[in-house]
Amino acid sequence: MTAADTPAIAVKDLSVVFGQGREAFQAVRGVSFQVREGETYGLVGESGSGKSTVLRAITGLAPVTGGRMEIFGQPLGHDRDAAFCRTVQMVFQDPYASLHPRRTIDATLSEPLIIHGIGDRQERAERVLKALADVGLGPEFRFRYPHQLSGGQRQRVAIARALMLEPKIVLLDEPTSALDVSIQAEVLNLLKRLKDEHGLTYVLVSHNLAVIAHMCERLAVMQHGRFVEEMTVEQLRAGTPREEYTRNLLDAARGYDREKAARFAAMEALEEE
């Protein structure tokens, strides 16, 4: 296998079990997938199906009980070292919870550089300003605190933080679902642009099939800790999934959109009266 064929992420037969004995709960069951370099790979499925746990297993935050994982061909052991952190970063759903409330944006963005011994004070300041500009925030944001930012701006800071170490892979766990609908598209388009500019590989978890269709090349559908089906975004768009569970998920999403559209139409009609 040549270097070009080596997947960015290879997961084989992954199992995750929380707790022990009678309390044991298997959250991920024999999950296998590969993500090519430069690809955006989606994970969808109902709440509790194990999507976040798969991402957390990759980052070493979940109790892996079986299987193998490789990042660019390097097997992952029990611990994640500094080289791993430089290669793989994660963005969480809730930008309110993921930023330290008493740290300035400058401190939050400088921290990974300090931990990894990168640059002197001057260089770090330059990289912080560059990172802010990259996510569409001006220098005036540098010494603000999280509570002085909107939800969308906070998520931009969380994305900037994930990119400080110039990773190759970013794991995105519902990166826009805590945001106002009007801001969601902005942040998704930002993620797309950053992916092209920095040559990133994404795994994107979302409940929202429209988000997955907009962002991903391939996706997996999860249910009860298993992969029910893996498909291309073309298959998703064409509405031709093989598995009944996936069809139901699609129908539910369409039904939801129709219901929402009908409600909006009804509201507009009322306003016009």
Ligand SMILES: Nc1ncnc2c1ncn2[C@@H]1O[C@H](COP(=O)(O)OP(=O)(O)OP(=O)(O)O)[C@@H](O)[C@H]1O
């Ligand atoms: N630390 C934990 N201890 C015990 N059980 C856990 C833990 N973390 C997750 N679980 C369980 O594992 C299952 C999968 O959780 P996970 O967070 O991966 O779901 P999810 O697909 O991301 O759901 P959501 O869409 O709601 O975020 C759930 O039943 C959850 O209760």
Ligand SMILES: [Mg+2]
């Ligand atoms: Mg989750």
